[in-house]
Amino acid sequence: MNANIIGTGSYLPKKILTNYDLEKMVDTSNEWIVTRTGIKERRIAADDEYTSDMGVEAAKKAIKDAEIGYEEIDFIMTATLTPDYIFPSTSCIIQKKIKAYQAAAVDIQAACSGYIYALSLAKALVEQKVYKNILIIASEKLSSIVDYKDRSTCVLFGDGAAAAVVGLKNKGYEIKGVSLGADGRESDLLILPGGGCRYVPSHETIDRRLHYVKMAGNEVFKHAIRKMEFASKDCLKKVGLQEEDIDWLIPHQANERIIMAIAKRFKNLPLDKVYKSVIEKYGNTSASSVGIALDELDKEGRVKNGENILFTVFGAGFTWGAAIITKRG
Numbered sequence: 001m002n003a004n005i006i007g008t009g010s011y012l013p014k015k016i017l018t019n020y021d022l023e024k025m026v027d028t029s030n031e032w033i034v035t036r037t038g039i040k041e042r043r044i045a046a047d048d049e050y051t052s053d054m055g056v057e058a059a060k061k062a063i064k065d066a067e068i069g070y071e072e073i074d075f076i077m078t079a080t081l082t083p084d085y086i087f088p089s090t091s092c093i094i095q096k097k098i099k100a101y102q103a104a105a106v107d108i109q110a111a112c113s114g115y116i117y118a119l120s121l122a123k124a125l126v127e128q129k130v131y132k133n134i135l136i137i138a139s140e141k142l143s144s145i146v147d148y149k150d151r152s153t154c155v156l157f158g159d160g161a162a163a164a165v166v167g168l169k170n171k172g173y174e175i176k177g178v179s180l181g182a183d184g185r186e187s188d189l190l191i192l193p194g195g196g197c198r199y200v201p202s203h204e205t206i207d208r209r210l211h212y213v214k215m216a217g218n219e220v221f222k223h224a225i226r227k228m229e230f231a232s233k234d235c236l237k238k239v240g241l242q243e244e245d246i247d248w249l250i251p252h253q254a255n256e257r258i259i260m261a262i263a264k265r266f267k268n269l270p271l272d273k274v275y276k277s278v279i280e281k282y283g284n285t286s287a288s289s290v291g292i293a294l295d296e297l298d299k300e301g302r303v304k305n306g307e308n309i310l311f312t313v314f315g316a317g318f319t320w321g322a323a324i325i326t327k328r329g
């Protein structure tokens with residue numbers, strides 16, 4: 001029996017940073033940002049609002065949606081590249097905040113692919129009957145690692161969180177299959193160099209701005225399209241479905257041009273079935289992006305029973321993945 005996503009939730013901080021705000025901070029323009037990325041605005045967490053806080057808000061909604069008690073959560077997995085601390089894990093902090101003391105807790109680091117990596121692990125553990133209800137969370141305070149003096153990256157990213165409960169309860173979305181991949185040979189193209197044991201924080205690492213995201217945007221762009229297409233097709237093959245069986249496409253929301261390039265690979269899919277409003281409203285929220293998209297699409301009530309949703313994601317590492325879920329009747 002396949003595991004299901006039995007509840008979803010998401011959380012976006014209140015503060016909005018528009019392209020016009022960014023025009024005052026770096027040498028950029030609303031026109032450049034919209035035409036090159038599709039982003040109109042993004043959310044920024046408050047100074048005292050952390051990854052765990054946003055994760056908790058998304059988790060509460062997902063647990064309510066799943067109609068289970070906090071005491072029924074057996075495992076918490078948080079996908080993030082902006083943990084509250086290097087250790088302890090953000091999952092442990094979330095566990096404390098939601099008082100789910102019976103749950104095991106671990107963080108997952110697969111950058112923007114984290115939600116689908118977590119979904120894959122949760123599916124396997126639930127189906128193997130190791131755990132009954134697994135809370136997966138993706139939460140990112142990317143504003144804490146973005147260099148607001150670097151126009152090539154600061155216009156792209158935003159903060160936000162998503163959560164889902166994976167279990168066997170008969171509701172929500174059946175997780176038909178997942179496909180994951182990685183290629184560590186390209187790890188330098190998208191990286192936060194400072195803060196680990198290689199560049200231990202020092203005055204020098206701060207002066208060299210190593211505590212901020214560095215990205216070779218053009219290179220990453222090309223890899224993202226190729227790998228998300230590959231993962232999608234691999235996942236379709238794994239679950240025995242054809243392209244025309246896909247009713248909704250939710251690609252990682254990093255750039256509208258990447259989303260549209262992937263959509264073109266699915267010739268029979270109408271463009272209104274390609275979800276891209278997350279990139280427009282919230283920018284690139286890394287691991288959270290596809291989880292926020294699923295929650296918003298679900299709450300809009302547009303997915304019909306029996307329809308298939310294909311996720312495809314790509315991130316630093318490189319890592320990539322795809323998943324196919326089906327709305328249950």
Ligand code: UT7
Nearest residue numbers: 028029032036112151152155217218220221224254255315
């Ligand atoms: O989430 C993980 C995966 N991440 C991604 O998938 C991101 C992938 N990359 C991208 O989305 C795009 O490469 C970017 C949006 C980052 C950049 O778009 P691009 O079309 O690849 O632009 P570019 O880097 O080739 O730069 C074109 C020009 C350059 O100027 P010159 O050299 O042509 O004079 C840049 O300096 O645009 C300039 N530029 C900007 N101009 C105004 C770069 N950033 C900006 C900016 N405003 N914010």
